[in-house]
Amino acid sequence: MPSPTILRQILPLIILSGCAGDRPPLAEVRGTVTAAGKAVTAGTLILHPEPANSYQKDKPSSLLQTDGSFQIQTFPFGPGAPPGRYKATLSPELAGRLKKPAYGDASKTPWTVAVPAAGLAQLRLEIP
Numbered sequence: 001m002p003s004p005t006i007l008r009q010i011l012p013l014i015i016l017s018g019c020a021g022d023r024p025p026l027a028e029v030r031g032t033v034t035a036a037g038k039a040v041t042a043g044t045l046i047l048h049p050e051p052a053n054s055y056q057k058d059k060p061s062s063l064l065q066t067d068g069s070f071q072i073q074t075f076p077f078g079p080g081a082p083p084g085r086y087k088a089t090l091s092p093e094l095a096g097r098l099k100k101p102a103y104g105d106a107s108k109t110p111w112t113v114a115v116p117a118a119g120l121a122q123l124r125l126e127i128p
Contacts, residue, residue, distance in 0.1 A: 024055045026080030027115050029072035031123030033090070035098055039068030040127065043094025047072060047086035047113060048106040055082035064094075083117045088125060100127055 029047070033040040047060040060081035062070035072081045088111035089095070095104025102108040111125055 023077050024057075024074070024082040025117070026074055026077060027083050027117055028079065028119035028121060029060070029081045029113075029115055029123060030121050031070060031125065032068045033064055033070065033125045033127070034068055035100075035127040039066070040064055040090070040094070040098070041066050041068060043097075044091040045070050045072070045125070046089050046091065046106075047081055047115075048089065049082075050085040050087060050112075053082070053084035053086070055084060060086070080119065081115050083115050086113045086115065087111065088113045098127065103127060 033045060041064050043064050045062050045064060049056050049059070058075055060072045060074040062072045064070055071079060073079055074081055087106045087109050089106050089109045090098070090100075090103045092101070092104035095101050102110070113120070113123065
């Protein structure tokens with residue numbers, strides 16, 4: 001039987017190699033959310049994959065910063081979103097506070113985001 005020291009050294013490699021095949025390519029997605037020209041904060045932006053997307057697992061998302069900015073993450077893989085088309089929503093609680101519930105529902109939101117392989121560095125999402 002291998003020594004405990006060897007197991008501690010190779011176990012992380014075995015675990016990581018098992019996950020590597022499931023990791024989708026990720027493209028940077030950054031931008032801002034505003035409502036009537038003012039930063040939207042204290043909530044989450046969520047990207048819901050459209051049915052034609054090859055990636056249908058966890059929804060890429062980001063916390064909104066105090067200036068309304070965001071950087072999408074796809075957990076557990078890291079920064080970015082798999083290329084494809086998404087419906088973008090705010091967390092339902094935030095959409096409710098803004099009195100814009102459609103922006104918290106993937107079937108009603110007017111926001112559609114197409115993420116190219118090159119990414120989106122200045123995505124602007126505006127609530128009128």
